[in-house]
Amino acid sequence: MSxxxxxxxxxxxxxxxxxRVEVLKGINLSIERGETLILxxxxxxxxxxxxxxxxxxxxxxxxxxxxEGEAIAKLPDNHLSHFRGRHIGMVFQHYNLIEHFSVxxxxxxxxxxxxxxxxxxxxxxxxxxxKANISHKSDMLAARLSGGEKQRxxxxxxxxxxxxxxxxxxxxANLDRENAIKFLDxxxxxxxxxxxxxxxxxxxxxxxxxxxxxxxxxxxxxxxKSESIE
Amino acid sequence: MLNRVKLHFLxxxxxxxxxxxxxxxxxxxxxxxxxxxxLFISSSIKYTVTTALENEADxxxxxxxxxxxxxVPLSWEKDIVNIRGIDxxxxxxxxxxxxxxxxxxxxxxxxxxxxxxxxxxxxxxxGSTDLKKFLNAHNMLVSAKVKSWMKKRFYTDSxxxxxxxxxxxxxxxxxxxxxxxxxxxxxxxxxxIDDARKILGIKEGYVTDFVxxxxxxxxxxxxxxxxxxxxxxxxxxxxxxxxxxxxxSFNFRNGFFLTLFMILLAxxxxxxxxxxxxxxxxxxxxxxxxxxxxxSIKDILTLKFYEIVVIILGSYVTGxxxxxxxxxxxxxxxxxxxxxxxxxxxxxxxxxxxxxxxxLSSIFxxxxxxxxxxxxxxxxxxxxxxxxxxxx
Numbered sequence: 028m029s030x031x032x033x034x035x036x037x038x039x040x041x042x043x044x045x046x047r048v049e050v051l052k053g054i055n056l057s058i059e060r061g062e063t064l065i066l067x068x069x070x071x072x073x074x075x076x077x078x079x080x081x082x083x084x085x086x087x088x089x090x091x092x093x094x095e096g097e098a099i100a101k102l103p104d105n106h107l108s109h110f111r112g113r114h115i116g117m118v119f120q121h122y123n124l125i126e127h128f129s130v131x132x133x134x135x136x137x138x139x140x141x142x143x144x145x146x147x148x149x150x151x152x153x154x155x156x157x158k159a160n161i162s163h164k165s166d167m168l169a170a171r172l173s174g175g176e177k178q179r180x181x182x183x184x185x186x187x188x189x190x191x192x193x194x195x196x197x198x199x200a201n202l203d204r205e206n207a208i209k210f211l212d213x214x215x216x217x218x219x220x221x222x223x224x225x226x227x228x229x230x231x232x233x234x235x236x237x238x239x240x241x242x243x244x245x246x247x248x249x250x251x252k253s254e255s256i257e
Numbered sequence: 258m259l260n261r262v263k264l265h266f267l268x269x270x271x272x273x274x275x276x277x278x279x280x281x282x283x284x285x286x287x288x289x290x291x292x293x294x295x296l297f298i299s300s301s302i303k304y305t306v307t308t309a310l311e312n313e314a315d316x317x318x319x320x321x322x323x324x325x326x327x328x329v330p331l332s333w334e335k336d337i338v339n340i341r342g343i344d345x346x347x348x349x350x351x352x353x354x355x356x357x358x359x360x361x362x363x364x365x366x367x368x369x370x371x372x373x374x375x376x377x378x379x380x381x382x383x384g385s386t387d388l389k390k391f392l393n394a395h396n397m398l399v400s401a402k403v404k405s406w407m408k409k410r411f412y413t414d415s416x417x418x419x420x421x422x423x424x425x426x427x428x429x430x431x432x433x434x435x436x437x438x439x440x441x442x443x444x445x446x447x448x449x450i451d452d453a454r455k456i457l458g459i460k461e462g463y464v465t466d467f468v469x470x471x472x473x474x475x476x477x478x479x480x481x482x483x484x485x486x487x488x489x490x491x492x493x494x495x496x497x498x499x500x501x502x503x504x505x506s507f508n509f510r511n512g513f514f515l516t517l518f519m520i521l522l523a524x525x526x527x528x529x530x531x532x533x534x535x536x537x538x539x540x541x542x543x544x545x546x547x548x549x550x551x552x553s554i555k556d557i558l559t560l561k562f563y564e565i566v567v568i569i570l571g572s573y574v575t576g577x578x579x580x581x582x583x584x585x586x587x588x589x590x591x592x593x594x595x596x597x598x599x600x601x602x603x604x605x606x607x608x609x610x611x612x613x614x615x616x617l618s619s620i621f622x623x624x625x626x627x628x629x630x631x632x633x634x635x636x637x638x639x640x641x642x643x644x645x646x647x648x649x
Contacts, residue, residue, distance in 0.1 A: 084549055084645040105553045112551020123546045127273045137550040138262065145261040184550070 029096065031191060031223050032058035032081055037090035039076050039248075050076045052248040053090070060191070063214070063224040065233050068245035074227035075196055077245070081225060082194050083111045095191065112137050116185030116222075120197035122177040124169040124184075130176075131156065131165040134183045141188070151187055159183035159213060175206030182213055186222075193217055195226040199233075207232050263560070270564045277539075281529065282572050285624070288525050289576025290583070292518055292620045297584040298596050300616070301608040306503050310496065314347070314468030315477065317499075318484060319492040326492075328463035333488070337467060340483050342476040348464040350450050352457040354418065363403060363446045367453025396431035397448040404433050421458020428452060526627035530635070541639045548644030554637075561636045562629070569625050577617065585610045 037054040040047050051073045058064050066074045079085035080092055083099045092100055095114055099107060116137075124133050134152045143151075156162040161179040164172060172180060178198065185193050199207040211232065217224055218238050226233065233242075236256070243253040271278065318337060320329040329348075337346050350367030370388050391398075397416075399407070407416050407430065417425040428448060448456075459465065471477050477495065484493045547557055583589060585608055593608070 079645045082549070085643065105555065108548065108551050108553035108556070111549070117549055119549075123542075123549070125543055125546060128269060132266075132269055135262070136547065136552075139266050140552050140556045142260060143262065145265070148262050188551070 030057040031060045031062075031095060032056070032225075033091070033093040034081075035091045037077075037080065037092060038088050039073075039080065039085070040088050050248050051080075051087075054248075054250060056243065056250065058223060058225065060223055061218075061221045063218050063236070063238065063240035064226070065236075065240055065242045066225065066227040066245055067229060067233075067242055068251075069229060072245040073248040074245055078194050078196055078225065078227050081192075082115050082117060083107050109140070112140060113188055114190050114192060116188065116190040116193040118178075118181050118185045118193065118195040118198050120200045122169075122181045122201075124172075124177055124180060126170040127168060129166050129168055130161055130172070130180050130183075133169050133180055134187050136184060137188050151189075152183075155183040155187035158186060158216065160209075174201050174203070175209065178202055178206065178210060179213070182210075186217065190222070192223045192225065195224070195228075197228055197230070198226060199228065199230045204232070211236060263563075266560065267563050267567065270560060271567050278568055282568060282575075284525060284528065285568070285572035285628070286576045286579070288518075288521060289573055289620065289624060290579045291521070292624070293577045293580030293617070294584050294589065294592055295518070296613060296616050296620065297580055297611070298589055298592060298608065300611040300613045301584070302596060303504070304611040305609060307500065310500050310503065313496055313499065314345075315470045315496050316468070316481065316484070317494045318467040318469065319465075319494065320488075320490050321492045322490055327490070328459055329466055331462050331464055333491075334467060336487050337469060337484065340480060342471055342473055342480050344470045344472050346467055346469045348450075349466050349468060350453045350457065350459050351465050352453075352459070354446075354456065357419070361406060362444065364444050365453050365457060366445060366447050367450035367457075367459075368447055369450045391431055392449060395426070395428050395448075395452055397428045397446050397452075398432050398434055399430055399446050400434045400443050402443045403446060404430060418456045420456045422455070426452065426456055522623055522627060525624075526631050529628060529631035540636065541642075544636065544639045545644045548640065554640045557640045558633065558637060561633060565629055565632050569628055573621055573624065581610075584608055 034054055034056040037051055037056075038049065039051040040049040042048075054073075054077060056077075066077065068074050076085060080087050080100075081094060083094070083102070086100045091098065094110075097110060099110060102110060125136070128136075131152050134155055135148055138148045138151060153162065153165075156165055159179045159182040161176060161183050164176055164180075169177065169180060178201075185195075199210055202210060207230070214224060214226075214236070215238055218240075239255070239257045241253060241255050244251040318329070318333070320327045320333075331348060334346055334348060337343060348369065352365055354363045354365050356362065370392055407413070412430075415427050415429045417427045420426050428446075434445060434447070453459070454461070457465075471480050481493050481495060485491060544557055548554075584592075588608055
């Protein structure tokens with residue numbers, strides 16, 4: 028079976044008037060379907076940029092990025108947006124919820140462009156909220172949720188489209204230890220559901236993950252080493 | 258096409274952020290209200306004037322000497338009647354009477370009540386007046402405004418005019434002219450022709466002008482030419498020209514208001530643009546979230562477009578509705594005086610509901626296009642930017 032994400036010679040640089048800043052300096056990476064991959068590294072090591080490129084939120088300057096066999100960097104906006112909506116779920120560090128929407132409305136955001144029937148959307152939102160353990164707050168405004176609840180709402184939103192890949196950027200950065208541990212439990216559930224999970228973090232709590240995963244260490248825009256943990 | 262899910266989202270966008278939209282809606286309602294009120298007033302006045310002038314004679318024959326209007330000899334009547342195609346020629350005696358002390362003026366119209374043609378035209382104005390009783394004494398019919406002005410100066414039953422010969426002529430106030438003719442007759446006094454002649458100093462055998470009708474429209478130009486060639490000092494004014502003169506006087510005000518409102522619209526667009534640019538960071542974040550979660554640029558622009566359409570239609574209907582109530586139910590206080598003037602006797606007119614759909618559509622377009630542009634341009638700018646940046 029071919030890998031779900033294939034990256035070859037990925038470079039990302041930004042041209043400033045003074046110099047060319049290289050954020051990623053030739054990344055080669057392959058992620059298997061159902062694999063959990065943890066990107067570790069200090070701030071500025073290029074983790075978030077790599078995640079953004081895999082999610083199709085940013086485009087590479089050089090190199091090849093295939094997600095589900097699709098060269099996403101070459102897709103026009105319409106197709107890329109729909110591809111992202113159907114195949115990738117995003118969990119952000121700052122949650123990125125729409126504060127004046129209720130939990131269920133926030134969770135339904137990725138389903139809106141899909142032209143699904145109202146009942147179908149309701150059913151999917153309900154399922155996603157159950158899996159993320161946030162159904163009891165479905166009518167509460169996002170602004171009134173605690174940090175942990177916001178994170179669970181974000182997870183429900185990330186899995187509502189039933190994507191193959193779930194990308195998490197510093198998911199525990201704003202959580203206390205208790206909520207961070209709960210998040211790991213949810214991750215385990217996602218792993219058991221066969222989702223491919225990619226996490227960028229520098230939180231040591233992920234060392235306590237009790238299921239097989241790969242840790243990739245990044246430094247200064249390059250992959251330093253990677254290790255598989257069973 | 259909007260399905261139920263998208264409609265739900267549209268409602269969330271519009272009503273979920275009602276505080277953000279409230280100022281925009283209020284400003285829009287105000288602009289539409291002012292524009293529509295002006296439009297309703299001008300349409301109503303134009304309609305009233307046009308309807309009133311429809312009952313006027315087709316042509317007026319005057320005399321011009323040395324470039325000034327002069328008294329017309331009654332003998333001209335014979336020459337006019339001799340032209341084929343002319344119907345119902347009536348001599349008129351009228352003139353403006355300036356009161357002492359200064360400030361007001363009446364339009365005195367002398368009517369030959371025994372002349373059947375004059376009677377026909379007047380019957381619409383004087384209505385049920387008993388002519389026999391009216392002609393028995395020095396009686397006059399005055400407009401409601403004139404009557405009220407006289408009453409304030411203790412002339413409750415009669416008024417003494419200082420004639421051209423320097424003697425006072427006392428005229429009894431017999432009745433008030435009906436209100437529906439008030440727009441054009443707010444300062445009018447109608448009296449028997451002989452009394453008007455004495456007051457205005459119009460010599461026996463002379464009149465101010467003649468009015469006549471031409472039943473066949475196709476002959477009007479030809480008859481106007483014929484009349485013009487009767488005497489070297491004759492001046493013929495057609496009804497079309499009278500209408501144009503009234504039109505011009507109201508168009509002047511309309512033009513003034515239009516200029517004012519174009520400035521108002523430009524300011525409105527600028528405020529909107531600034532407002533939506535100011536809320537840039539909030540919008541930027543929200544649009545960035547949508548983009549990251551799989552919405553295309555088109556999906557976002559479509560949602561925002563429908564959001565604007567709801568706001569525009571809501572504000573438009575409210576603004577027009579309020580203007581209708583203000584003009585046609587409350588009779589447009591303040592604004593009516595600007596249009597009709599309050600210098601002499603301001604007309605106490607009731608504005609008849611007239612709806613000019615083409616002008617209403619123009620207002621809608623003038624308002625909607627800058628609105629859509631002011632909102633969609635900033636949204637489009639955000640939507641095409643990097644969604645990752647948008648969420649920072």
